[in-house]
Each structure stands twice: as C-alpha cells, then as structure tokens.
Amino acid sequence: MAISQDQIATQLLSTKSLPVSAAWLDNFVSSSALQRNIPLSAVTQTALFRILASDFRESLSTQTPSSLLPVDISDPTVQERRLQGPIPVQVLDIEDIGSSLWSQVEAIERVERGEAIRGREIVRTVNVDGDPEQGVDGADGHAAAAPTQPEAGNSNGPHRLIVQDAAGTKAVAIELKRVSGIAAGNLPIGAKILLRNATVARGMVLLTPDCLTLLGGKIDSLDQTWRQGRKERLIARITEMQREQES
C-alpha cells in the first residue's frame, strides 16, 4: 500500500511542527517516484531534508495563522507581545552586532589572504605546497589547516537576524541570549528555525535558547550570493554611514 500524502504531512507536523503545503507535497510524491516498501519514517525523512533545503514560501502551508508571524510584527509602537507559535521561519540575513563592520571586513580580508591570527602570530591557513606534515584536508583547495577558524572565531555576537515565515513576512530578530549554532559565516542563509513562545519587543523578535529550535538546512543559491557579496555589503554600509555622518 502506498503511503498517503496525509500520513507524511501529519508526521511532519507532529514531529517537526512543519505544516507542509499540499501542492508541494504533491510535487514531492510524484517527482520522487516513491517505491513501495519504503517505511513511512524514511519517506518523511527525505521530505524533511528537502523542506529544509527549500524556500518555506513554497514548501509550507499558510493556512494556519498560529504558524505565521503577525503581519504587523515590525510595529515599533508595540512594547511587548508574545508569539505562541510554533512558527517555522527561515534565515535571510545574519550579522554580528558585537563587532564593528570594519573589523569584520578586516577578518574577511585576512581569510582572503589565507591568514589567521593566533595571538600575535600570523598563521597561514592555506596549505603550503610540498609540506606533507600539514596534511591535505578539504580537497577543494581552500583547506583550513590551522587550528583557528578565522571566520567563526570572529563572530561572537550577539547577532541580528532577518527571518521570514511561509507567507513571506519578514522580521528582525536579536540574539538576546547566546544561542549555540548562531554565528555569522556558520549559520547558512536559508537555515530553518522554529520559534516557540518568543517575545517580540518594539518589532524585534528576542531570541533565547528556550524559544528557538534550530532545524538546520539552507537555501544554496541565497547562501552563495550572501557569502560572495558579504564584504561588499559591509563596505557599502560603512560608506553609507560615513556619508550620513558628514551630511
């Protein structure tokens, strides 16, 4: 007996709180040529994996208001409100607001030059040709042999995120308490997050470990564009800031 779409949808909703859209599920079932005899759990797993790599606006249903952000979420006149949720959202942008933009630019440039800083020592992170002791990890050529992780190490937060729900509503979220897994350069764009009982203050979602589940995943195309354009965006914002100050 073939597994019904309903079964998959129910599974995803009950275990992951993800209300999958019927259209997306149709497409998933027909395109993935489900074989008989595959257990429900395996199929659900595959579906989940696809959903995490998808755009929520396409894969999730917008039928249930409780799994969506309020449309007026960004209203700064609201001092405080609570989102019961659970609300699945995807990350569109992440930024470390504990470090200056310029220091982030400098960190990116160090990585571009293949260097990292360890105390006062400048360390080369690209493999030195013909040095067998260094070991070749990362066959794609940009291996990080040094113990320091330059990008992640410089992102101490707190972070400001822009998140988006299935209906496309966007909101600013601030990492009020340290949440492991949230770091610029480490948390990919399109990563999926579940918000539960989150507080919104003056239009900003306040992120704490209790109100957030990191589901993982990413949207490849967005993540790549974000990474490639990150330095230019930072520089553009610095330039803009300076212009504002001068005028």
Add this chain to the structure above:
Amino acid sequence: MTVPRILCVAEKPAIAKAVSQHLSGGSFQTISVRGNQYVKNYVFEFNFGNPWGTCSVTMTSVIGHLTALEFERQYKGWLSCPPGALFEAPVHEAVDSDKAAIAKNIKEQAKYCKALFIWTDCDREGEHIGTEVRTQAKAGNARIIVKRAKFSNTERAHVLNAARSLIELDDLQANAVAARIELDLRIGAAFTRLQTLQLKHMSEALSEKIISYGSCQFPTLGFVVDRYLRVKNFKPENFWGIKVMHVRDGIKVNFLWRRVHLFDRAAVTVMLERCLMAKKAKVTKVNQKPTSKWRPLPLTTVDLQMMGSRYLRLDSQKIMKVAEALYTKGFISYPRTETDQFDKAIDLKKLIEKQVPDENWGPYARGLLDGGYKTPRVGRHNDRAHPPIHPICWVSPTALSADEKKVYEFVVRRFLACCSEDAKGQTSEVEIQYGDEVFHAKGLLVLERNYLDVYVYDKWESSQQLPNFQMGELIEPTEAKIFDGKTTPPNYLTEPELIGLMDANGIGTDATMAEHIAKIKEREYVAVHSRGSGRNAVKELIPTRLGVALVEGYDNVVTGLPDSPSLSKPFLRKEMELRMREICAGSKSRTQVVQESLEMYREVFIHTQRRITMLKDAVRKYLVEGAAS
C-alpha cells in the same frame, strides 16, 4: 719538563682581557699584534686542571667573524650576470681584508701550541666564529687539539670554572650559521640586484640608491606597513551601550555592561527599555577574593628589548649595545638568551647579597635576604646555553654612563623583582541582573605591594571601593542610560610591539632583531615619528613611500598564486628559521637546508621577474605620482 703552551681565543678583545685578568690573577704580559691596534695577546700561566695542568697561555681574540662568504670575482659586478644566476653562482669563504692580521696572529701562535681553547660567546654565531678560528689554527698547526670553554658571564668564579671544564665545539650550530650566511648572501644579493637595477630609473630619488632586500628586513618592514595601512584605511563607526549607576552609602557605583557595547542602536534601545521595565535589578554575585599581580618572569633578550624601549626610552639596538658593554665589563650576565628560568644550581641569594650596598635598592635586597626571598617563577623557555639576564655584581652608579645606568638598573630591579613575593590584593565584584542584561562593578584594594616596591615599571593601584551588597538583594538602580561612542583606529606600530611581532612570527633571533629594525630605518623604508610630548612621548614607526611601495609591489607580485606567500610576510623566513633549528638538532644537513630554502625563494624570484611591472607600478604610484601630489 717543559710547560705545554695553550692558545685561547675570545670573540672580542674586551672578553680576552677580562678572561686573562681572571685566569692570571691580574698579572699578565700584554703583547701587541702587528697590523691590528685592538687585538692584543695576553701571556700568563694557568693551571687548567686535569689533563692539562699548569700551562703557558696566550690569550687573544678575533673581532667577530673572521671570514665572509663572497661570490667569485666574475660575479661581483652588478651587471656581470643576470641576478637570478646568484642562486647558484660559486661562492667561497675568504678572510676579510681588515681581519688578515688577526688570522695571521692565530696561525702564528698555533704553531707553538699544543691546544686551542675557544672562548667565543656561547651562542650560534659564537660557535661558527669558533670554527673559523679553528680553521686558522689548524692551518698553522694541523695537530693542534681544539676545545671550547662554556661560559655565560665574565664573573671570576664562573670563568675559572669554565676554564677547568672544557667541552667540544658544536659543529651543528656552526653549520646552521654557515647555512644562514649562504642563504642571506645568495637571496639578498639576487633580490637586491634585481630590484635596484629595475627600479633605479623610475625616480630621481632612487637613482643613486641601493634598494636592499633581506629575508628578515622585508617581513619586518611588512609588519610596519601592515599596521600603517590599517590605520590609514580605518573607518570609525558608532557604537552604543548601557550605563547603570547606583548610589549606596554615598558612593556612586558605576556598573559596566557585560556586552560592553553593540553596533546596533535599535537593539540597545530595546535592551535598555527591558531593563527599565523590570524596574528592579537583582544582585546575582557578590565576590570578594584575594588576587595577586604576578612578579615578572626572569629576563630574556626579547623582554629586555621590549621593556627597555617602553620604559627606558632607548631603542632596541641601543639597549643591546649597552647591555653588551655591561656584560663585557662583567656587570651583568650574557644579554642574549631565550631562557626565562633560573637553573637550580645558581645561588640567587648570593647575587642578591651583592646588591645590598646600593643606595636605592640595597635596603630592598636586604629585605629579601631577611626572609622576603621567593624562588623565581619558571618560564617555558630554555635555550640550554645561557641563564636569564641577571646582575653579576654591584657597580657604583658613578662608574657607569647615563644609558648604562638605566639598563643596569632595569636588569637589577627586574632580577630582584623575580626573587620577590607577588603583589597581593583583594578584588570585590558585584554583578547584577537587570531585565535580561547583566552588569558588573569591580573594586581593587592593594594589600601588599611586595615586588612592586622594587619593580617601579609595573603599576597596580587600588581603585574606588565598593559599598556592601547582599547576594539576592533587589535594588532599584539610580540611573540607567544609553551612552554612545566611536571606534578609533589602532596606533602606529611602536618598537616594542614590532619586536613582539617579530618574536611571535620567527623573524630574526633575539640577537638580531634589533639589527633588522635598525636596517629598515637606515634604508629609509621606515621613519620614526614622535606622538605626544615630554615624558609621555611615544616613538612610532611609519613607513616611507618607498617602504609602502615595496610591500605593495611584492604583495601584488604574488596575488592569485596560492602557494607563494609574499616576501613582505613572515612565512618564508619562518620556515627557513625552522630549518636552521633542524640543523642544530642534527635532523637535516646544511646542504639539504640550503637547497630547500633556495628553492622556495627562487620560486618567488621567478615570479618577481615575470611580474616586475607590478613592482614598478607600485613604485610609480607612491614615488612618482604620490610625490607629485
């Protein structure tokens, strides 16, 4: 029975004289050496113990290296060959023309001697100079026996002991120096000729100049330029933070935000609002704990140079010169050492006792002997050749020049501080949670100054004292508000910082760092500027247009070549330095290391030749166009 004759050779005339004085008990005959006015032969008798017994000694010296490595005659002219040919052009060792008389003296003396005892300084260079002396002596007397004295200061008992426990010359260390000399010659000459010939026509200012390259010089310059560009390119940004103040018992307590500051105003505003909404803050931590400020580690060369240029206002090269003079006169131990741990065998109390007569720190030294003494901290470095820098005997300030006085005083105070108790104090910390935010206030009470009394260079002062707070207590802070500020650029590099960077990145040895810094100043790649005035003036290193052009040029030459680091970066030189150590450890041969290192640099050389326009463009940008604007 005839008394055997022994030839002793020191690295410098002053050491030869000091050692002669100790070994002879003060009575020796001084004979001039024909052709050199500085070097003397001192003749006396001394009993070296078994198996030598009483010998007739001739003690003489060289003046540093006797020989130099040079290219064969046909390669000496600047236009004699393509610069790249210097990577393999034949070289030979030759006695410097001004050292010929010294070499001849050793050869002559060796003829009559049974053995040669080498008294060069106990470091890598000294070991190599020892082999040069040996070569000369063997040329005069092929059967001469060669031994080496191991000493690290010229104090009497130490010297006598060294004379009676002779060891062998360490050829591995000498080979490492030989490898370094060959690499410096080939690489230095090849790049210097290439860049000088290519760049001299670019600007009037360069036409008469030698634009030298050195494998240590360039990374040293690279650090200066790197910092300069960071200052130049810096963009100030606004930040915001939350400041909480609470008045208790008439004391205004300022609480600092754990987050310090953030770069997002809206986020900070929301955080402050949530503090205010909470109304009350809860005291989450009240801590009073003993704290201490650690006495310094035993003194190394790098530390002497760094602290010296910070507190004594002398540049590192000057400090080393002065320290060298103090060592030669027997006042302090050998000033070139990486060791920051004292050997258990050294009687430190005896050394402290020698400082008791001093007017300034004498009473402090007495205090240490009367029970204040502590065994010094043990650092992590030991070069197995020299102890940390320490005073050997007390010297009256009237016997010293102004600079010598400063350096000697620093060495003594540092030494006494090492043998003292840590400074003790008490910190109190109060932490409050206000809304979702955490703030803290700290107070320090210095209880016992201990080593700080003698080590006037460290500062540790009591701060404002905190009133009492109870754990769990709820308070309503008197004031909470947002403050703002702007990021500021880093400062230009100072000499102590530069030494720190060179040390951390393996550029030069403790003995040569000061020379490399002096070199880039002399070549006019960097200039020294003063920031501030009077006692607070700080000397900063700023690159010249030429300095910036060279670094940018070489960086551009290797852009996009993943395996070729720029010559302005420390990586290539560091690798070379590691290979020197492998020679010393016996795990690689001299030829192997020379070949490997030449290969690395030859690759960069080829890139540089191919992309020489990059270098020219940079020079044009800074020296031609930059100079016009």
